Amino acid sequence: MANAAMDPFTSLYRCQIGGADIISYSYTDMPWKLLGWDIYYFFVYSWALPWVLWPPFTYGSGELDELYPTFQNIFCVFMHLVLAILQLAFIIALPLTVFLPVWMAAGGIGAFLLGNWLLCKLLNGTGREFSSDDVFAAQLPEHAHEQWVFVNGVAVGRHWFKSNLNRLALTFKRPVLGIHNQTRGILFDVFECLLQRNFSYATADVRITYRLLKNILYDPGKSKVVLILHSQGGIEGGLVLDWLLQELPQDLLSKLEVYTFGCAANHFNNPHRHAFAQNLMKEHPRFAIHTLLTETSFASEPVVDGQRDIDAKAPAQDRTPSRENSLSSSRTMSVSKDRAIGHIEHYAHSTDFVAIWGVLHFATNRTNSPQIPRFLGRLFVQSTGGGGHQLNQHYLDGMFPLKRNAKGEFIGVEEENNEFMNEVVRLGEEGAAMKNIREAFDITYAGTDGFGTGESSEPVEVHGMEHRKRGIVKRKEVRVKDLSRLWLYRDGKRPKDELPPTLVGEYGVARNATM
Structure with missing residues (x-):
């Protein structure tokens, strides 16, 4: 080698x-x-x-x-050259509009922008x-x-x-x-x-x-x-x-x-999704690779403090599902992928x-x-x-x-x-x-x-x-x-x-x- x-x-x-x-x-x-x-x-x-x-x-x-020298590619290059020349001339001439009447300057700028849009329409098409x-x-x-x-x-x-x-x-x-x-x-x-x-x-x-x-x-x-x-x-x-x-x-x-x-x-x-994972990646990177993070997801919200008393007084259909009755799943991944x-x-x-x-x-x-x-x-x-x-x-x-x-x-x-x-x-x-x-x-x-x-x-x-x-x-x-x-x-x-x-x-x- x-x-x-x-x-x-x-x-x-x-x-x-x-x-x-x-x-x-x-x-x-x-x-x-x-x-x-x-x-x-x-x-x-x-x-x-x-x-x-x-x-x-x-x-x-x-x-x-x-x-590549196809007709369409050559046309695209030509149009961009034309647009670049026109736009450069417009930028150079733009400060001169302060010496023109407002209606004339606005009309000239509007006419140029409309013409630029029409030329670009030939390149962009629709959609x-x-x-x-x-x-x-x-x-x-x-x-x-x-x-x-x-x-x-x-x-x-x-x-x-x-x-x-x-x-x-x-x-x-x-x-x-x-x-x-x-x-x-x-x-x-x-x-x-x-x-x-x-x-x-x-x-x-x-x-x-x-x-x-x-x-x-x-x-x-x-x-x-x-x-x-x-x-x-x-x-x-x-x-x-x-x-x-x-x-x-x-x-x-x-x-x-x-x-x-x-x-x-x-x-x-x-x-990062967790601060401890971010810190572990910085302080102990090799340990982070082999440290596994397991998360449990619940189909419903877990019960919070005081919720059980509220649920006891509420109709059955309005009660919050308990954690024991909630469907859950877990996934395990490396901390380094957090x-x-x-x-x-x-x-x-x-x-x-x-x-x-x-x-x-x-x-x-x-x-x-x-x-x-x-x-x-x-x-x-x-x-x-x-x-x-x-x-x-x-x-x-x-x-x-x-x-x-x-x-x-x-x-x-x-x-x-x-x-x-x-x-x-x-x-x-x-x-x-x-x-x-x-x-x-x-x-x-x-x-x-x-x-x-x-x-x-x-x-x-x-x-x-x-x-x-x-x-x-x-x-x-x-x-x-x-x-x-x-x-x-x-x-x-x-x-x-x-x-x-x-x-x-x-x-x-x-x-x-x-x-």
Whole structure:
């Protein structure tokens, strides 16, 4: 094997634990202050803007790639160039309107916005909710209990949105339901991002996504909901999660898994369900893996003090059921899995401007601020080589590349020659302020497949680290595919902790057997 020091590597930032040290002013501070910092860092990171479309001439997904030279793709690129030029001219000319009569300035601005909307209509078409085409992935009985949902990023019209849905369906062999975050042109989309993440402004697609996810999570026939977010979709998904965390019962939230690519959000929430579990994860992480938490659920409310006297005087039909007569069920899980949302992962390129301005800035605390941002979920950063921002052409083609048969037909995800998934993992460095606030690597390793089952009983080392066992020095190189839970869903597969029976009924709520 070649010298591992010369091999490409992926930086891993383990999930935050949480606690009093996490004071996320990255999204709770005064909105105008946040906006000012966002604009400042936009220019600080502007060196990476050319990488958004780079490399432009690699087409691993063929016509599904955004820049593949088809008529529709060329039309989309042309329209975005026209919109960018017009919007830039509008922004430059806008201050000059102060010298015009009010009626003339208002009329000119209104005329431009109407024209911009009409041009964008050519890209967006009609409708907000779409599904992937059956030719890429049909609904299979073994996946009937799952629902996959996708929200896109900036500058994506209907054609590119459908290509995203079909590429995801082709990759994971499951139908994908999409909420279209319609484009208003690249520059106006960036302004919308600033409003969404600094003012918590919920646009129509945020509200539609919230309604849709809430309905699916309440569906007793669904035990798993996988939410995939790209770019601006990460901002919108983060807002939706905030709402869901405020309202939904946590046994429903535990059905949800979230995966982002090039995320532009400034925060991601996923609190622990119990304070003692959070403390144990921080102080004794290996003990937390093997400590089991058993919870008992009751079909009715338990009796409170004084209730029995009230019930004795009330009609039989109005009495509170006693604890002895209540139906109950229990579930056992590792303390290290004591989170409201089942699982969160983020994927980013180290040269992707949107990721640098979003997840890499806020999840890694590059400024070494003592006011640590709150960005939950493990983060994989492809640190070597170039990587753009387009979902299909850069992220999926680079991280989940497809293979073809002799006829040129796609036959699944490339496994053996997948450079990204075979890259060695190194722990990301980010300054003293982040010390001891991330989960132990053992927990990250055990939390990919069979989370909390105890299968990973020995300490796990990452690249460049060694340990001794019975006097023998051992070294284990951990690669991305060993830690990526999303990788376990490729080609219709599923994690080991999803083995039948996959559904456990609990008072009308379908859940995974391990939840």
